[in-house]
Amino acid sequence: MVSIGGSVLVPNNDDSVYIKQLAHTLKEISAEVQTVIVCGGGKIARYYTGTGRELGGTTYQLDMMGIGATRLNAELLRIALGDSAHHTVPCTVDETVKASLTGKIVVMGGTEPGHTTDAVATMVAGNIGCKRVVNATSVDAVYSNDPKKDPDAKRFSELTIKELSGIVYSEHDAGRSSVFDPLGVKLAMRDRIDLLIIDGRDMDEMKNAILGKKINGTAINSQ
Numbered sequence: 001m002v003s004i005g006g007s008v009l010v011p012n013n014d015d016s017v018y019i020k021q022l023a024h025t026l027k028e029i030s031a032e033v034q035t036v037i038v039c040g041g042g043k044i045a046r047y048y049t050g051t052g053r054e055l056g057g058t059t060y061q062l063d064m065m066g067i068g069a070t071r072l073n074a075e076l077l078r079i080a081l082g083d084s085a086h087h088t089v090p091c092t093v094d095e096t097v098k099a100s101l102t103g104k105i106v107v108m109g110g111t112e113p114g115h116t117t118d119a120v121a122t123m124v125a126g127n128i129g130c131k132r133v134v135n136a137t138s139v140d141a142v143y144s145n146d147p148k149k150d151p152d153a154k155r156f157s158e159l160t161i162k163e164l165s166g167i168v169y170s171e172h173d174a175g176r177s178s179v180f181d182p183l184g185v186k187l188a189m190r191d192r193i194d195l196l197i198i199d200g201r202d203m204d205e206m207k208n209a210i211l212g213k214k215i216n217g218t219a220i221n222s223q
């Protein structure tokens with residue numbers, strides 16, 4: 001199970017080159033492991049939710065546009081995967097569970113209003129009995145503080161899920177966007193799903209994380 005941030009998939013910087021590389025890596029791995037990828041909305045989601053907010057949109061309306069953006073991004077990766085991908089972008093956890101039984105790589109975006117794609121990834125993992133969610137992000141690990149602003153920020157190579165939960169809730173209080181959706185952390189804790197936070201642009205990391213090998217990012221143990 002992989003949750004890939006929109007800021008990694010479509011930062012507007014040679015995106016097709018990266019998406020091709022990612023598709024190649026996923027195809028290589030797919031012989032060894034069944035993979036489901038949940039794509040985030042990135043800048044496109046932020047554009048629509050921001051503009052919709054200025055126009056007085058409700059939270060429900062903004063979330064629905066955010067979900068639309070995540071599904072557009074999912075469609076890009078699905079196109080790059082060609083026949084290796086399931087033929088549609090599932091819209092619900094149930095549809096994803098069914099699609100995963102085909103043995104094809106399943107690519108999806110959001111499901112329903114009220115959470116983010118990180119939470120979707122843990123929901124799907126809980127339903128298909130997957131014990132590992134890889135969070136492919138634009139940072140290379142979890143830090144105690146924003147490393148761009150605080151040169152003394154501590155980098156974690158391992159954390160317990162309880163420790164991560166402390167970090168995401170204090171981030172939330174400070175109004176920062178979280179390294180992993182707090183609802184996703186809660187679900188991972190409940191269903192004992194390990195989280196692996198990695199640099200999504202590093203294909204070796206991506207492979208190692210999906211295959212359960214050692215990573216350079218942060219491994220979060222849910223046990």
Ligand code: UTP
Nearest residue numbers: 005040041063066067110111112113114116117
């Ligand atoms: P993202 O998962 O991309 O959220 O969904 P994010 O936290 O902004 O992502 P990063 O920072 O790129 O990782 C974009 C928006 O779509 C809506 C929410 O409004 C979310 O903020 N959304 C997404 C839902 O309402 N439900 C979903 O299942 C997924």
